[in-house]
Amino acid sequence: MGAVAESTLSRLRADFPILDREINGHSLVYLDSAASSQKPRQVIEAMDSFYAHSYGTVHRGVYELGREATELFEGARERIAAFVNWDSDLSIFTRNATEAINLVAYAWGRGNLGPGDEVLITEMEHHSNIVPWQLACEDTGAKLRYLSVPESGELSLDELDAVLAEGRVRLVAVGHVSNVLGTINPVEEIARRARAAGALTLVDGAQSVPQMPVDLRAIDADFYAWTGHKALGPTVGMLHGRRELLKEMRPFLGGGHMISRVEREHSTWNELPWKFEAGTNAIAEAIGLGAAVDYLAAAGMDAVRAHERELTAYALERLPEVAGITLYGPRDVDRRGGVVPFTIEGMHPHDIAELCDREAVCVRAGHHCAQPLMRVLGVGATARASFHVYNTRDDVDRLVHALNGAREVFGL
Amino acid sequence: MDALYRDYILDHYKNPRNFGELDPHDLEWHDHNPLCGDELGVHIVVKDGRVADLRFHGQGCAISQAAASITSEELIGLPVEEVAGLDADWVIDQLGIEISPTRRKCALLGLKVMRGATTGDASWPE
Known part of the structure; x- marks a missing residue:
């Protein structure tokens, strides 16, 4: 079912002009849709x-x-x-x-x-x-x-x-x-x-x-x-x-x-x-x-939800490969939306986001306008990846790659 | 070597100098970066009008922790009244790396609290 959702929605990527951009010599991987999403040309x-x-x-x-x-x-x-x-x-x-x-x-x-x-x-x-x-x-x-x-x-x-x-x-x-x-x-x-x-x-x-x-x-x-x-x-x-x-x-x-x-x-x-x-x-x-x-x-909100669910499941499967990572939120992807917060031992989320940006991977870092929750979680800040219709499994792979690279820069 | 995360920046981040608390202390200040929620506090002991000892504490990114660590080293021994004259350019010069606008407050938080403790000035260094 996951693969179906991805193939159905992957054609939508072409509707988002911003995805043609390159940053620091890399194609854009936008993983901050929970903050604000990109726009299809139909809206523009x-x-x-x-x-x-x-x-x-x-x-x-x-x-x-x-x-x-x-x-x-x-x-x-x-x-x-x-x-x-x-x-x-x-x-x-x-x-x-x-x-x-x-x-x-x-x-x-x-x-x-x-x-x-x-x-x-x-x-x-x-x-x-x-x-x-x-x-x-x-x-x-x-x-x-x-x-x-x-x-x-x-x-x-x-x-x-x-x-x-x-x-x-x-x-x-x-x-x-x-x-x-x-x-x-x-x-x-x-x-x-x-x-x-x-x-x-x-x-x-x-x-x-x-x-x-x-x-x-x-x-x-x-x-x-x-x-x-x-x-x-x-x-x-x-x-x-x-x-x-x-x-x-x-x-x-x-x-x-x-x-x-x-x-x-x-x-x-x-x-x-x-x-x-x-x-x-x-x-x-x-x-x-x-x-x-x-x-x-037109995309179908059931298909959008299936796509988010599949990418979240894939992220929850791949991110633990990064040494020192801690993931937050419900483990059951049926009970969570397309957002994955994480921290990495020995690296502040700001530095994680800065180093991901070197590879054109956009993730959010900070308190996400939820400071009381940060105190409950016992962290000052987290990094966060979030998805929308234009994201793919390849984007998650690129995130994992960027995180491993970031750990190297920090000598971890 | 990375242009931002240079060896000495990472060294100050991983092994911050003058990190901790001082009791008793003569001056203290606490503040945070509203953009990211990072917090920093400082305790200062004054002797003969100079910063005799200083400890900072809190949490933050590599840039903010390294900047606080480097700034703390420069402040110890300095006449208290001279702290007021230190500005943003001084901090960035001490750091020796290029600071983008999005990381500017990270770099300045250390001086902000240390200047706050010595002068009562709660504004961001310019």
Whole structure:
């Protein structure tokens, strides 16, 4: 099955112009898609074509360009919403996943949290799903709590139940797939248990939507945030929310386009989703993300997931050949996404990444915006390889080669 | 030989000079590199207006550890007031390797904490 996935997707490599680049005399091996993915020419061309032929602002122009821009923009929203199986009028364009989470932390959090309430997150969250809640708790007097991450890298639903049973949790905010460990969290089950305990759930899908089928109706969370730039698209984020919540919430940002009528002292709000889209949108980016989800849908998200799974399994098989290496995250590739964090005894991750770059192998090094998790793991930083449709087994071989070379430079 | 990871850089990384803690000490400072989370602390004993002894501790990449080690050697014996005059160019000169913009803060973290301890200046050396 793995070989099938690779042969099906390997033809997609030709769609990514950046893979023609050479760095330091080597062909590019891009293994940092969990940070940001590369873009296929279909996405680049959709944005170019919009700027070159159809550019105008949306929702205002009576002229032809305004109509075309609005159709392209709102058409992209419909296809993006369909891609994750949610209503398009409940699918809000944001700057990125971070802004989508902040939108909820401000517009819902400030209006609904208070002393005695708790927000429950996990130790494996990205800073973007930690800091907005720290600020919301500071402002409202609510308390921030963490579900622990054991050595297995997998959350305990028993621990979740125990915290929920105390009856103070108003919101559970959890990542769908960990950007550090790759853990695929059981968000459907978490949302179900949270709802039964009277709490809302926000899922950070920044790492999941790009690499696996995501069905928001099946997950049934209250809010779901993700970002386009990790999903082969440009930098634009999405927030999907439940209708009754979005209707009740105050707007996040005030300004043009989000209003129905502006009086001297007060205003009334535009309909959903525009109530939460103050100011001029990143129009070309939204259109680019529409092209990206078209591209992913054509590739087939089941095939994308199979490809990620196969490359992760291959990396977990080959990387232990490197002496002194430690791998982190769940061992079962059915329960982890396409991200492989590692450290090497005697070499700091920064130096690993620097020496990999000599062979044009791009890996991430650092705390991955997850400093609380780094402390749980007992490391200051890790190196991390992550995959997308354009990666191959050969890329993993090149990584192993670069790591062995790096150890030689360090005299290990 | 590697242009960045020269033998003496790797030697300072693997066998950092003046690594550890000093108790009692007169001055101390602690800071981190927000880009990578690397942390570095320093303890300094002052005698007759000079850095009489110094120990640094923490974790970091080869560049940051070697830079801290080399900087520590230069600081011991120096009048405390002269530490304020040391800048980024001085550190990079002491390192003797070319430092790319992405590794600049790695190279400067050691001086940053040592200068912080002696002057209270928490800014990055320029």
